[in-house]
Amino acid sequence: MYGKGLKPLSIATVAMLAVSLSLVFFYAPLDADQGFIQKIFYLHVPLAMVALLGFIIGGVFAVLHLRSDDRKWDAYSYVAIHISVIFGVAVLITGAIWAKASWGHWWVWDEPTLVSFLIVFLLYATYYPFRYAIEDRDRQARYASVFAVTAGAFVPLNFMAVRMAESLVHPRTFATADGGLPGEMMLTFLCCLAAMALLWTTLVKFELTAKSASGQVKRLRRALDAPVSGGSSRIAPEVS
Amino acid sequence: MFLPLAAPALPLDEAGKYVAGAYVVFLVLLVVYLAIMAAKVQRIERELREVAAIAEERKDEREEVRA
Numbered sequence: 652m653y654g655k656g657l658k659p660l661s662i663a664t665v666a667m668l669a670v671s672l673s674l675v676f677f678y679a680p681l682d683a684d685q686g687f688i689q690k691i692f693y694l695h696v697p698l699a700m701v702a703l704l705g706f707i708i709g710g711v712f713a714v715l716h717l718r719s720d721d722r723k724w725d726a727y728s729y730v731a732i733h734i735s736v737i738f739g740v741a742v743l744i745t746g747a748i749w750a751k752a753s754w755g756h757w758w759v760w761d762e763p764t765l766v767s768f769l770i771v772f773l774l775y776a777t778y779y780p781f782r783y784a785i786e787d788r789d790r791q792a793r794y795a796s797v798f799a800v801t802a803g804a805f806v807p808l809n810f811m812a813v814r815m816a817e818s819l820v821h822p823r824t825f826a827t828a829d830g831g832l833p834g835e836m837m838l839t840f841l842c843c844l845a846a847m848a849l850l851w852t853t854l855v856k857f858e859l860t861a862k863s864a865s866g867q868v869k870r871l872r873r874a875l876d877a878p879v880s881g882g883s884s885r886i887a888p889e890v891s
Numbered sequence: 892m893f894l895p896l897a898a899p900a901l902p903l904d905e906a907g908k909y910v911a912g913a914y915v916v917f918l919v920l921l922v923v924y925l926a927i928m929a930a931k932v933q934r935i936e937r938e939l940r941e942v943a944a945i946a947e948e949r950k951d952e953r954e955e956v957r958a
């Protein structure tokens with residue numbers, strides 16, 4: 652069920668990534684101020700936007716779980732947060748590489764954009780031990796959903812606070828109402844954003860399909876009344 | 892001419908190293924994730940094989956009882 656449409660989605664993701672990378676290196680003009688280094692932004696900024704949006708989507712799924720008590724939504728929420736945390740790792744590393752090239756430092760602690768993203772990332776990094784610490788699966792799912800809703804609400808608040816704060820050195824990608832980017836750069840950026848959104852969706856679908864298949868195998872084992880080999884994960888929820 | 896060779900935006904100077912590093916990190920993360928997913932799929936396949944073997948054993952037992 653979860654694997655439905657995965658093949659065309661994967662193909663679309665690969666195609667979109669290829670188009671985006673081609674646009675980044677062969678179409679988008681060099682930035683007058685930053686030069687070639689600015690090419691990192693086509694990767695770093697879409698990754699950050701999709702990761703933050705993914706955290707919010709995880710919160711929305713958690714709300715649906717709390718409202719319906721359907722474990723499917725808990726699995727959706729877990730997977731959305733899981734993939735967003737992976738994207739978050741990429742955001743932090745690519746950002747640090749850009750910072751080193753541009754500022755000469757891997758990290759700047761008095762820069763609100765960097766520190767706020769790190770806070771959000773570390774907040775979601777606690778999601779796993781928090782989930783893992785609870786044995787009872789129903790309580791685990793409920794508490795994890797409450798966490799996802801609370802943290803999900805924190806993400807846009809945090810983002811707005813950072814936008815309103817006086818940035819010291821971190822550039823603003825959309826500095827003006829019309830985006831502040833020339834046409835070629837904007838087109839490239841939007842393609843990269845679409846590619847990252849597609850990649851996130853594909854990975855979420857992959858993860859859900861794997862969890863669903865694993866859940867079905869366990870159900871089969873239980874139906875056959877056979878002992879389950881290889882301990883089932885207490886962190887990751889199963890979907891049937 | 893082969894497109895990457897004709898591309899103007901690939902000078903391997905100081906900036907090029909950092910840009911390449913950022914994109915390689917992204918690629919490596921993606922490959923690591925796919926490798927983990929591949930391991931998961933292999934585990935599911937192995938479990939499925941075990942379940943199929945148990946189901947076949949049960950079927951043989953039932954047929955023996957009937958016989």
